[in-house]
Amino acid sequence: MMKYFFLVLTALIFFSCGKTQSCIDMNNVDVTGVCDNSFNPVCGCDDFQYRNECFAKINGVTSWIGGPCP
Numbered sequence: 001m002m003k004y005f006f007l008v009l010t011a012l013i014f015f016s017c018g019k020t021q022s023c024i025d026m027n028n029v030d031v032t033g034v035c036d037n038s039f040n041p042v043c044g045c046d047d048f049q050y051r052n053e054c055f056a057k058i059n060g061v062t063s064w065i066g067g068p069c070p
Helices: 002-022 053-058
Strands: 024-029 042-044 059-061 064-066
Touching (some): 042 053, 053 059
Antiparallel strands (some): 024 059, 042 064
């Protein structure tokens, strides 16, 4: 039973890492970027909630949907 548990756990880690890496464009990360602090949350393709679209953009997120992450 433990063998299957580790197999499933490994698969989950592998697929979640691929998802995160594929939706962040490191060329678009702007460490000097400035955003206003207005709270209009968006859920990035990396399943991370950003304060607003600007924060998603300067963190290199390639796509997001409006609203908080589930």
